[in-house]
Amino acid sequence: MLELIDLHKSYEGKPLLKGISFSVAHGETVCLLGASGSGKSTLLRLVAGIEMPEAGLVRWDGQDQARLPAHRRNFGLVFQDYALFPHMDVTGNVAFGLKMQSIPREELNRRVSEALEQVNLAGFGARRVTDLSGGEQQRVALARALASGPRLLMFDEPLGALDRSLREDLLAEIRRILHATGVPAIYVTHDQEEAYAIADRILLLHEGCIVQQGSPAEVYAHPASVWVARFLGAGNILPGVMHSGKVRTALGDFEPTCGHAHREGESVHLLVSAHKVQLDPGGQIAGRVVDVIFRQDGFKVLLDNGLTFHLPEAPAVGAAVRLYLPPEALACLPDA
Amino acid sequence: MSLRRILSWSGILLFLTLFFFLPLARILLVGLDFSALGSGTLPYTLRVLGFTLFQALLSTLLTFLLGLPAAVLLARFEFRGRSLLRMLTAIPFMLPTVVVASAFTAWLGARGWFNLALQALFQLEAPPVVFSGTLGAILTAHVFYNATIVIRMVGNSLNRLDPRLAQAAQTLGASPRRLFLLVTLPILRPALISALLLVFFFNFTSFGVILLLGGPQFSTLEVEIYTQALTFLNLPLAAWLTLVQLVCTLVFAVLYSRLVTRQRLVTEPRADPPLRPRSWRQRLFVAAMSALLCLFFALPLVSLPLRSVIRLESERGDRTQVHYGLTLDYYAELFINRRGSAFHVPPGSALLNSVAYAGLTMLLALLLGFPAARALARPGRFERLIDPLLLLPLGASAVTLGLGFILAYGRWLASPWLVPLAHTLIALPFVIRVLQPALASIPDRLRQAAVTLGASPARVLWEVDWRLVRRPVLSAAVFAFTVSLGEFGATALLYRPEYPTLPVAIYRFLAQPGGMNYGQAMAMATILMVVAGAGILLIEKLRLPSSSEF
Numbered sequence: 001m002l003e004l005i006d007l008h009k010s011y012e013g014k015p016l017l018k019g020i021s022f023s024v025a026h027g028e029t030v031c032l033l034g035a036s037g038s039g040k041s042t043l044l045r046l047v048a049g050i051e052m053p054e055a056g057l058v059r060w061d062g063q064d065q066a067r068l069p070a071h072r073r074n075f076g077l078v079f080q081d082y083a084l085f086p087h088m089d090v091t092g093n094v095a096f097g098l099k100m101q102s103i104p105r106e107e108l109n110r111r112v113s114e115a116l117e118q119v120n121l122a123g124f125g126a127r128r129v130t131d132l133s134g135g136e137q138q139r140v141a142l143a144r145a146l147a148s149g150p151r152l153l154m155f156d157e158p159l160g161a162l163d164r165s166l167r168e169d170l171l172a173e174i175r176r177i178l179h180a181t182g183v184p185a186i187y188v189t190h191d192q193e194e195a196y197a198i199a200d201r202i203l204l205l206h207e208g209c210i211v212q213q214g215s216p217a218e219v220y221a222h223p224a225s226v227w228v229a230r231f232l233g234a235g236n237i238l239p240g241v242m243h244s245g246k247v248r249t250a251l252g253d254f255e256p257t258c259g260h261a262h263r264e265g266e267s268v269h270l271l272v273s274a275h276k277v278q279l280d281p282g283g284q285i286a287g288r289v290v291d292v293i294f295r296q297d298g299f300k301v302l303l304d305n306g307l308t309f310h311l312p313e314a315p316a317v318g319a320a321v322r323l324y325l326p327p328e329a330l331a332c333l334p335d336a
Numbered sequence: 337m338s339l340r341r342i343l344s345w346s347g348i349l350l351f352l353t354l355f356f357f358l359p360l361a362r363i364l365l366v367g368l369d370f371s372a373l374g375s376g377t378l379p380y381t382l383r384v385l386g387f388t389l390f391q392a393l394l395s396t397l398l399t400f401l402l403g404l405p406a407a408v409l410l411a412r413f414e415f416r417g418r419s420l421l422r423m424l425t426a427i428p429f430m431l432p433t434v435v436v437a438s439a440f441t442a443w444l445g446a447r448g449w450f451n452l453a454l455q456a457l458f459q460l461e462a463p464p465v466v467f468s469g470t471l472g473a474i475l476t477a478h479v480f481y482n483a484t485i486v487i488r489m490v491g492n493s494l495n496r497l498d499p500r501l502a503q504a505a506q507t508l509g510a511s512p513r514r515l516f517l518l519v520t521l522p523i524l525r526p527a528l529i530s531a532l533l534l535v536f537f538f539n540f541t542s543f544g545v546i547l548l549l550g551g552p553q554f555s556t557l558e559v560e561i562y563t564q565a566l567t568f569l570n571l572p573l574a575a576w577l578t579l580v581q582l583v584c585t586l587v588f589a590v591l592y593s594r595l596v597t598r599q600r601l602v603t604e605p606r607a608d609p610p611l612r613p614r615s616w617r618q619r620l621f622v623a624a625m626s627a628l629l630c631l632f633f634a635l636p637l638v639s640l641p642l643r644s645v646i647r648l649e650s651e652r653g654d655r656t657q658v659h660y661g662l663t664l665d666y667y668a669e670l671f672i673n674r675r676g677s678a679f680h681v682p683p684g685s686a687l688l689n690s691v692a693y694a695g696l697t698m699l700l701a702l703l704l705g706f707p708a709a710r711a712l713a714r715p716g717r718f719e720r721l722i723d724p725l726l727l728l729p730l731g732a733s734a735v736t737l738g739l740g741f742i743l744a745y746g747r748w749l750a751s752p753w754l755v756p757l758a759h760t761l762i763a764l765p766f767v768i769r770v771l772q773p774a775l776a777s778i779p780d781r782l783r784q785a786a787v788t789l790g791a792s793p794a795r796v797l798w799e800v801d802w803r804l805v806r807r808p809v810l811s812a813a814v815f816a817f818t819v820s821l822g823e824f825g826a827t828a829l830l831y832r833p834e835y836p837t838l839p840v841a842i843y844r845f846l847a848q849p850g851g852m853n854y855g856q857a858m859a860m861a862t863i864l865m866v867v868a869g870a871g872i873l874l875i876e877k878l879r880l881p882s883s884s885e886f
Contacts, residue, residue, distance in 0.1 A: 050503045070506040071515070077507040083500035087522045096518075100509035141504075148508055 001025050002047070002152055002184060007056035009042055016042055018208035020056070024152070027182045031199030033189060035231065038205045040188040044154045047186065049073050060151065071100070076150030080157040082137045084129040090116070090140050091125035097148025115147035118177055135166040139173075146177065153178070153185040159194065171197055192232055196220070204228055226269045226333050236272040236307045237333070241265060247332060251305060252284055256330035273329040274300075274310045280324035287323075289315050341718070344707035348726070348764070351704050355761050356729050359740025363582075366743055367575035377573065381580060388556040391471065391546075392539035395478035399535050402479055402632070403486025409625045411491035413618070414610040421626055424633045426484045430872045431865060432822025433481075433544025434839040435640070438861030440477055440549060441468060441846060443639035447854050473549040478542060480636065482535045489534075493527035530596040537588050541581070541733040544824040548843060557581045558735045558825070565739055565829060575743065578736050585731050640865060644858035647851075666855035683856055686841035687863065689752075690821055693837060696756040697820035698813050701763040705812065709771035713778075730765045734825025737761055741830055752835045758826040763816035770815060774808035775801070811878040818871035822864060838864050 002024040009017040016039040024030045032040045045051040047058055049070035058065045065073060076097075084093050094115050098108045116122050119139040124132075129140060138158060145153060155174070159167040175198055178185050187198050195202050196216040203213045204224075212224040223229035229237055240249035242262045247254050247270050254270060262268055277283075287303030292314045299314040303321070315321050366372075410422050428436055444450050444467035451463035458464075467473050497520065505519045543558040552563065557577055565574035613622045647663040671684035708726065712719050729737070741754050748754065778801060786796045824839040831840050838860055845857035 045503075048503070048507050050506060069511075070503075071509050071511050073507070074509065075507060077504065079500050079504060081500065083498060083504040085501060085505075085519060085523075096505065096510070097508035100511075100514065144504075144508065 001061060002186075003057070003059040003062075004043075004047065005057040005059065007043070007046055007053045007058070009039070009046060009051070009053050011039075011042065015208055017046075017053075020205075020208075020210060022203055022210060022213065024184045024186060026184055029178055029185045029187060029198055029200045031187045031189065031195040031202045032205055033192060033195045033202055033231075034205030036190050039208055040190075040205055041156050043205075044077065044156050044186065044188055047152075047154060048075050048077050074148070074150050075152045075154060076145035076148070077154045077156065078138075078141050078145050078158045080160045082134075082141045082161075084137055084140055084144070086130055088129070089125065090121070090127050090129060090132075093129060093140055094125075094143045094147050096144060101148060111147055112143075115143040118146060118180075119143045119173065134162050135170060138162065138170060142174065142177070146181070146183075150183065153183050155185065155187045155189075157189055158187075159189075159191075167194070174198065204231070206231075222331070223271065223333065229269075229271050229333055234271060235274050236309075238270040238272060239267065240270050241267050251307075254284070254325070254330055255327075256332045257327060258332045262332070269333040271331045271333050272307065272325065273331075274308055276329035277309050277311070277323045277325055279311060279313075279315070279321060281322055283322035283324035285323045285325060287321060289317050289319050289321060292317055341711060341716075344711045345718075345722070348704045348708045349722075351760075351764075352725070352729075355741070355757055356732075356737075359737070359744040360732070362743040363575045363578050363736070363740050366572055367577075367579040369572060372572035373576055374573075377576065381577065384555055384557055384560050384577065385580060385584075387554070388540060388558075391474060391478075391554070391556065392536055392542075395475050395482070395539040395542075396532065396536045398475055399479045399482045399539075400486055400532070402629075403483040403531075403535075404490065405621075405625055406483060406629055407487045407491040407494060409622060409629070410487055411494040412610055413622050414612050415622050415626065417626070418610075421629055422487070424637075425487055425629060427637065427869070427872070428480050428633065429482070429484045430818075431868055432839055433542075433824050434548060434842045435822065435861050435865045435868065436477055436481060436636070437545055437548035438842060438846065438857060439636035439640040439865070440473065440480070442643035442858055442861075443636040444468075444473070444476075447643075447851070449639050449643065468549055469551040469553070471550070471554065474542075474546055474554060477545045477549050478539050480633065481542075481545065482538055485535050485538075486531045489527045489531040490524065493524050497523060526596055530592070533588060533592050533596070537585075540584065540588075543733065543735050543828075544839075544843075547828075548846060557584075558733060561735050561739055562825075562828060565742060571739075571743060574739055578739055581733065581736060582731075585733075589731060637865075640858060641862045644855065644862040647855070666852070666859040669852060669856055670859060683836075683841045683845065683860060686836040686838050686860070689835050690838040693756045693759060694817045694820040697759040697763055698816040700756065700760040701767045701816040702809065702813055704760070705764055705767035705771060706809070709768045710775050712768065712772045713775035726768055727765050729761050734758075734762060734823065735829065738826035738829030741826070749830070750832065752832055754830045755827055755835075755837065756820070758830055759820040759823050760816075762823060762826065763819045766815055766819065767812040770808055770812040771805070774805050778804050807878050811875050814871050814874050814878070818868050818875075821871070822868055 004023070005021050007017055007020040008015070020043060022030070032043065034040050042051065046053050049058075049065065049068065052066075060073075085096065088096070091112055094112045095108055098111055103111070112125065113122065116124060119142050121136065121139050121143060124136070124140070129137060132140065138161075142158070158174070159170055162170065171194060174187075178198075187195075189195055199216055201213060202216055202219050204211050204219065206227055212219055212228050214222075219228070220232055220234060223232055223234045226237060229235065238249040238251065240247040240254070242248075242264055243253065244264070245255070247256060247268055249270055256270060277285075285305075285307070287305045287307065289301055290304050291302040293300040293302075294314075295310070298310055298312045301309050301311050301315060301321075303309070309323065406425065410418060410425075431439075440448075442448050444465065446463040446466075446468060448467070451465050454460065454464050455462075467476075501519055501523070502515055505515045510518060541558060542556070543562070546554055546556050546559050547562065550559075552559070555563070557580060561574045561577045561581070564570045564577065611618075613619045644666055645662055645664065647661055647665065669683075670687070671682050712723060712726075715723065732740075737758055741758055742749065745754060782800050782804075783796050786800050791799060822839060823837075824843070827837050827840055828843070831837060836844070842857050842860045842864070845853045845860065848854075
């Protein structure tokens, strides 16, 4: 199992990672989710041993890896822009790691074709990597990382350079391969859909710290801060003030389920789910419909008060509506 | 084929036939007439060829010895003065050979700064360092000239080396040694090989540097062709040596296309920002290397103009008293016709001749090159066939072209016209290569848009083509002018004593004894350096905006 303990790293004098600790169990896929520039890729480099942390430990099964150079860690890394060796064909690329381990030729050939089969590229061995499409190149990169039997696989925004439909196919394939091989993995992305689809556990990275972690469902349902809620698009966020046990906002007073007590007059943020609401003439929230956008499973409705809701049927644009918010649609967020 | 295309090609094809293929055929005829060659020709040829290869190999080796660390320094590290240093290392390559030779004479020669300083410091009678006339001088000048090729080609390749490839190799288990052998080196190999071949080729065909700095005892093929043709008037032997030289050139061309064109790698250019040096070893490397480069490249270039305005020797006939001080005498003397000088005319007239020749060359090269470049910009089958033909003169050395002119048009040697024609031949491939991409980069849609907006064909040519290509045209013109101004190889064979050019005059004055002759050579070389430098700057200025326009 991989353990990261209190990792620190700065970039050009500014702290980038401020004490990152987490672990990855065998067979687990952990997804690091954060905005670009949040230090996700740097974290992978620290684990890979390409860069060194200023403080903190990287441990594997309890062993400190600091003295182990990158080329002896056997942690596979898949890059966003593939980083395939342009002077080698597909086989040369996939066989590279095996050659480093001095695997005998027969076994090497077998494992190369196995890896290529795993990524659905059987028969591509003699092709030049520069002649392949982006999706094919990323499959080769995946096969290359898999072939040498890494202890850990790391993905640095592996689908970032691909278009949408390709992304979904490849994502499903990565999922299948990770499940089949049981290799623990760290998957880095800024795309929440990708994170939900691949992760056993999501870690949210913000300003150099892990601000929340949990299963995709937990994280989405209970964002730990305003930033997380915004980043995940978890719903509408209303600023408010505690007023005799209720949250007073510009749109009225609400009584959300709060995990913790708030002082009178304290400013809080209210998370209003976009999904759990219903059209109801007696609802608490009134607004005029500004825009209606078709979605596969309903309609996204924009109101003139700035709120957005997801409704099963489309009201007319310009119509005045009232909405009922059930208690589970409301949550209060710790102030950010 | 349309009449227009025939017309646009007729000029340049006629020119090349008359002044390149015909002379080449004459060389072939004369050189293969073995009855005219003496019995000792073969051992003599092998000796000359052997020395040519030897000095070229040694020069190339030394060029890489300096060029590779310099390429790493300039491509991988960020430090103050980096772009200035890069520019400094590129200057020599574009300077005329006589200027480079003069610059080294001014720095390390018997009357150069280094010897003068040592003499003054240790009260020595004779200059302690012998530079001119040694193999070391030739090698040093070759490194000075060609290091920029290694710096540019290998440096560009280093810059494009995706750092992630190294990281990927590391995570796959490659140790630093295997990373270098299996990833870095193979990716750099095309750049290394092409730089190697180019540097070797330039050293192999080097003429001015060897003649001016080495002296007659170092006979390379080029120098021997010149000496045999001009001093011994043995044209058959000169033609034979030229053939040997051409065969070698052909071998290089084949090697180049085999080794370089085939294994071109398609790599995504990635800007890996150069690093500030961190560890003390990196700091030491950056400091030592940049200091070395700075001294090596700047000292000769600074020595030359300084030497041309400072008097540092005793007066004629007076060995005891040395006069120091700033002086413009060397420049003033250029315009005085003295008896017993190297020419029948004042050396200042060489400047005027050079400018006139350069102007003529510029005009001819543009008149012949523009229609060809325009046709090549939208190539048909004929153009693709003819394209490589236009580059052939690049493969022949200047001395070869000069000898060809002598053999083909010997009876007109007294005419001053042969020199600008030879210069045009040399400048033409460059002019076409500058103009063609510029003309090709004008999208046809622009012309079509102009037509739909009511422009006549003539207006299209004026409003669209001309406006978009005037920068490249100007750039090509300056290029032709500068090439002609500094050309030495062909001119040395073709010039008339009553119409000397600046490089020839510098060569003659450097070979003469006496402080005044030396000073005048310095003055003329300085003028040439300033004009050529201005030309280089102008070309750079013209190039930058237009390349970002499209």
